[in-house]
Amino acid sequence: VVQLPFRAGNEGAISAMGADFRGLYLTDQYGTPLDKLPIFEGFKGVQDVALLVAYGSTIHPLYYVQQMNAKYGVPTILGVVAVDGPKFMPYYKSGQLKGLLSGVAGAAEYELLNKTPGPAASQMDALALGHIMFIVTITLSNVIFWISNSRKTQKGGVQ
Numbered sequence: 001v002v003q004l005p006f007r008a009g010n011e012g013a014i015s016a017m018g019a020d021f022r023g024l025y026l027t028d029q030y031g032t033p034l035d036k037l038p039i040f041e042g043f044k045g046v047q048d049v050a051l052l053v054a055y056g057s058t059i060h061p062l063y064y065v066q067q068m069n070a071k072y073g074v075p076t077i078l079g080v081v082a083v084d085g086p087k088f089m090p091y092y093k094s095g096q097l098k099g100l101l102s103g104v105a106g107a108a109e110y111e112l113l114n115k116t117p118g119p120a121a122s123q124m125d126a127l128a129l130g131h132i133m134f135i136v137t138i139t140l141s142n143v144i145f146w147i148s149n150s151r152k153t154q155k156g157g158v159q
Contacts, residue, residue, distance in 0.1 A: 002039055003029040011063040018072045021045040046072045051098070055079040065091050082106070 004025050007013040016024050022045060027033050034040040035112040042048070052074045054064045061078045065088075067076040075098050078088055082103025101110055104127055107120035 002034075002037055005029045010060070011067060014063045015071070016045045018067050018074075020027055022091045046074055048072045052076045053079070057081040057084055061088065069096050077101070079107070 005028070007016070007024060009016070013024075021043075022034070025034060028037065034043075046068060049068075052064060052068050054061055054076065055078070057080060059095045061080055061084070064076055064078070068078040075094070077099035078091075078097055079101040080088055081104070083154065085100070085102025085106065088097065088100055088102075091097045101107055104120050104123050108117075108124045111118045
């Protein structure tokens with residue numbers, strides 16, 4: 001495992017990574033020259049990347065789709081928070097993304113498909129219970145609101 005240093009610039013930094021990876025990164029996070037790391041032996045740039053896997057939220061995963069996949073043809077898989085799943089589904093359906101893992105539910109499905117239930121599968125019970133609590137709370141508050149409005153109408157006439 002290699003940890004590369006942070007580069008400011010969001011999409012610009014990812015674009016620079018594609019244009020000149022070796023110019024952008026000379027060392028890893030700890031100052032070790034990339035040429036001394038076995039994983040970088042024979043690695044020239046993104047053209048040598050067989051698969052890019054990125055995890056993120058909001059707009060950042062889109063930068064990998066636009067810069068690494070669309071611009072350089074790097075096969076890409078994304079893991080995103082559940083609320084971002086629908087935003088990235090068109091890229092998956094079009095074939096730009098080779099895989100899309102959306103939220104804890106997506107991670108749990110992946111674990112179960114691999115027949116290796118793990119943390120995500122165990123979190124699904126808590127997630128489902130939380131959703132049930134939200135639904136019950138919303139339903140109960142609407143019933144209370146309806147009953148209180150009904151009583152006001154009976155006491156004071158038509159509103």
